[in-house]
Amino acid sequence: MNRVVTIILACLLTLPAFADEQVNRTIDAASDGHVDVSNISGSVTVNGWSRNSVEVTGTLGRNVEELVVERDGDRVWIKVKVPKRGGRGIESELRISVPKSSSLDVGTVSADIDVSDITGEQSLHTVSGDVTTEYTGADMEAESVSGDVEVSGNNASGEVVATTVSGDVTLFRVSGDVEAESVSGSVIVDEGEFKRAELSSVNGEIIFHGKLEKNGRLSIDTVNGDVDVEFVGDVSARFEIDTFNGGIRNCFGPKAERTSKYAPGWELEFTEGGGGAEVTISTMNGGVSICKK
Numbered sequence: 001m002n003r004v005v006t007i008i009l010a011c012l013l014t015l016p017a018f019a020d021e022q023v024n025r026t027i028d029a030a031s032d033g034h035v036d037v038s039n040i041s042g043s044v045t046v047n048g049w050s051r052n053s054v055e056v057t058g059t060l061g062r063n064v065e066e067l068v069v070e071r072d073g074d075r076v077w078i079k080v081k082v083p084k085r086g087g088r089g090i091e092s093e094l095r096i097s098v099p100k101s102s103s104l105d106v107g108t109v110s111a112d113i114d115v116s117d118i119t120g121e122q123s124l125h126t127v128s129g130d131v132t133t134e135y136t137g138a139d140m141e142a143e144s145v146s147g148d149v150e151v152s153g154n155n156a157s158g159e160v161v162a163t164t165v166s167g168d169v170t171l172f173r174v175s176g177d178v179e180a181e182s183v184s185g186s187v188i189v190d191e192g193e194f195k196r197a198e199l200s201s202v203n204g205e206i207i208f209h210g211k212l213e214k215n216g217r218l219s220i221d222t223v224n225g226d227v228d229v230e231f232v233g234d235v236s237a238r239f240e241i242d243t244f245n246g247g248i249r250n251c252f253g254p255k256a257e258r259t260s261k262y263a264p265g266w267e268l269e270f271t272e273g274g275g276g277a278e279v280t281i282s283t284m285n286g287g288v289s290i291c292k293k
Helices: 002-014
Strands: 021-028 034-049 053-060 066-072 075-081 092-099 103-116 122-128 131-135 140-146 149-153 157-166 169-172 175-184 187-203 206-224 227-231 237-245 248-250 266-272 277-285 288-292
Touching: 021 066, 053 066, 053 075, 075 092, 122 131, 131 140, 140 149, 149 157, 157 169, 169 175, 206 237, 227 277, 237 248, 237 288, 248 266, 277 288
Parallel strands: 034 075, 034 092, 034 103, 103 122, 103 131, 122 140, 131 149, 140 157, 149 169, 157 175, 169 187, 175 187, 187 206, 206 227, 206 277, 227 288, 237 277, 248 288
Antiparallel strands: 021 053, 053 092, 066 075, 237 266
């Protein structure tokens, strides 16, 4: 009897667990339509292609109710439906190909978002996960509550808003008007030419290496973190810089002055070139370095 029970248990243990469902769905789409994607948990990877269709492949968690792929006019919806109570077994990995001129709206709760080869507008939001995307000039908003946000481009000019609460924000070869903010993490802007750049962090360093247009505006604000600014090309701007607990290093010549003989703060105001642009930098606890490449 014991031998029979042992054999049965062994067989049960070797049976495969409930497997995730493989999906492969395709639907016609407008060449420049709008694609909405919703996936609670797992990952979403989107790439642009030259076909006038949307293809969804990947796996659905074993407790997912269904994958909805629908079209209404120029809009396509992709949604992973899960039980209201949520729970385990809802992690779904979606790989989505869309017409490259589509505009894109992706929302997740606990999932990474990765986008490439899309030329339309992008709105990317996750609560817990990283956002990685490419920028080609259309308006973009990329946001995470707990995760890094990374945007890389080809120096096309437009409007980009990139924010996170806990994580780093990195903009590489992005130009035009940008807003980048982290509550707890670094903000890095590397290369690009800017009409307006507003960069802020509560706990984290801020790095700006780029070109400021003739009448551009650069605003940097951090509470706890160093600021490193290196301009590319000619600089023509009015500078206003202040720190409370940290020094100011200025490669353009003028020296910072104490805000008070009784306090540790420093301030610096000067004009470089014709002064068409504006640069304001403020940090509470951290040093400031401004230089030219």
